[in-house]
Amino acid sequence: MKNLFKIFSLVILFTGSCLTSYSAEKVEYLKTDWSFKGLFGKFDRGALQRGYQVYTEVCSSCHSMKYVSYRNLAEKGGPEFTEAQAKAIAASFEVKDGPNADGEMFTRPGKLSDKFVMPYENVKAAQAANGGAYPPDMSVLVKARGGGVDYIYSLLQGYEDPPAGFILDDGVYYNKFMYGNKIKMSNQLSDGLVEYADGTNATVEQMSKDVTTFLMWTAEPHLEARHQMGFKAIVYLIILTILVYFSMKRIWSRVETKV
């Protein structure tokens, strides 16, 4: 048994070292409490719905979200809009479809099964409209950045005047959390920019938190199911491990060697 604990602690050590080595690039991000962290972490529905509002009203004019569908908005574990609300949201977008019987493309109101409408036809068009910089697709953005949610949350609030002597080209902005401090996206958020449907005060901090929560969900739509299943799985494994341990003791009691 002693030996087994040695192995076990070795594994834990390995895990620990992974965690530290991957956070090697130390930047102090702004901290906030995320409801979705931890063993039982769940999304805050209100934050997701508000975050969706910030995304649509602010981000979506440049950033696509091509892997997310309107139906997802009504799914369990997400913002959980009602089916009718999600349908109305989808219908408020013009979707290109076709070709029809005449071989022509046409537009129609969006349906639940449609993916989020993209602001630009393709990457080249997006670059052309944004001074050569491609506003990244936001579907999995949180997972595609080292600092994850903390990084996005900080970045949105990280705009400052550059220090003296820091040279910025046209169309480049200073952000203290951006790698190299130069970012091609200007500061997008200002207090009261959106008018939240639920009456929440739309401070920059609030909007950053809401939209980041929303982005976490779009990147990891099954997070809640994962946490719930994970807890059950681990409890189950522990119970079975205990049963097997005592069975093993019984079986090995027939020989004089200890296990």
Add this chain to the structure above:
Amino acid sequence: MSDHDYTPKSKAGKWFNDRLPLLTLANHLTDYPTPKNLNYWWTFGGILTFCLITQIVTGLTLAMHYIAHADMAFESVEHIMRDVNYGWLIRYIHANGASMFFLAVYIHIFRSLFYGSYKAPREIIWIIGIIIYLLMMAAAFMGYVLPWGQMSFWGATVITNLFSAIPLVGEGIVTWLWGGYSVDNPTLTRFFTLHYLIPFLILGLVVLHIWALHVPGNNNPIGIDIKKPSKDTVPFHPYIVIKDGFALLMFMIVFAFFVFYTPNILGHADNYIEADPLVTPAHIVPEWYLLPFYAILRSVPDKLLGVVAMLSAILILAALPWLDTSKIRSAVFRPLYKQFYWILVADVLILGYVGAMPAEGLYLLIARVATAYYFLHFLVVLPVLGLKEKTLPVPLSITEPVLGGSPNLATARNKESLK
């Protein structure tokens, strides 16, 4: 194998067994006499079998939804993660399963190094093991390419470019590997094919690995030859099965924690950005399990020699049974070797650490020293140590130390202090 004289009790069983001796095989596997003093380091063979089967089953199911095309691979992975029933679960098991597989294989290899399991008459088992390890690295590397993220693409570019170090034909080989002038769709489709094939090759080799093991039987912590079956052994079933099962469950708890709570911690964030041939990520880092070899590669300033050093670092293991000249297997009775063993463990961990760091300044220096020591250990320390080392007296049977109280290590220490 001496247990061929098994006859099934039922008539039907006998009829079948005379034509295809599956029942004899099953009987051999359940009755297989196993040293009863095996400690928990020996459970990793069973754990590795579990890992292989898990990877094959989850891999097969993922392959039903994955699309091996440069334009659709990334999207199809997102489709698996979002829409396929339990797709996220299967993919996270598969992705983290690779890491767990390597974690287990490293423990398995270092157990062998500590207890001298590679020595006669088990050289073939060891060499098959090295081939399995090489195939695992190939499978893992190609599997990492499939999501077609930035790390996939640039990892594939960097690793395939290693072949360009070969004089004269290198460039030609790289073009051949790519099926074009850069890593692109043809590369992806062939990597997918090979990634699908290799696990079955590994499965075949695992059968040989176990077959070769069952000829001399297991080594054990004392490292002495034992008579089998005897009072030093227990039948594989139920004794070893339940013990392996218990260790496997502990392993699965760790595995489950990764899958359900930190599924992306072992991956790299850049791989969630779709492959872009125009932009290289700031740091290209291989998966953690390849880092020590990556460090060796980078520590040599010459392109060809770097590749040679990296390959040698793996292949040198195949010569280990002959480089280690000691007659004693287990490090328990080799006080000096035991110390060098732990230095080697530290050395490999250091190599892994510097492999993740930028190759400059102090890191580069450490990488060079650690690389040099790695080769020194196998080429100088082991041969010399085997001839010079004063070893401790080895017990005649397992039962002897076992009867003296708790098994192996503690007993050996007691014996040491008695003198």
Add this chain to the structure above:
Amino acid sequence: MSEKETKRRDFLFTATYAVGAVGIGAVVWPMIDQMNPDASVKALASTEVDVSSVNPGNTITVLWRGKPVFIRRRTVEEIAEAKSVKMEELKDPEKDEDRAKNPEWLVMLGVCTHLGCVPLDNKGDYNGWFCPCHGSHYDISGRIRKGPAPTNMEVPKYEFVNASTIKIG
């Protein structure tokens, strides 16, 4: 070993096996369920078809969920024929009124209920459809009359959005 101890041991082993079996079941299910239609397939929307240009006596075929759907605008004679069939003559008795809410329009899945081939239009002994694969004859209401197919061709869920548009699904 006392009897009591043996009993306790038996219980322990039984419990271990039982709990283990539950776990194996729980692991096997996701591997099976992943082959079921995924969320994006299930969400596939209904199809809307413009039928304003279909003349009486003609059939159009549209694709819905990967399968052909026949939309036939029936003539007065055809409707009369479909309604006149006696239930006793039918292998799978079903009134024409139940199959075509608006008798002028027959909407059904163009899939033979035998083994899934697509029957041909205006063919067969009953003036309806004929499946070339194994010779099933359907009448003008899409009901099976002769041949190996067991049931009538299926009528999907559909509705008229307006006079000239049918929404299937």
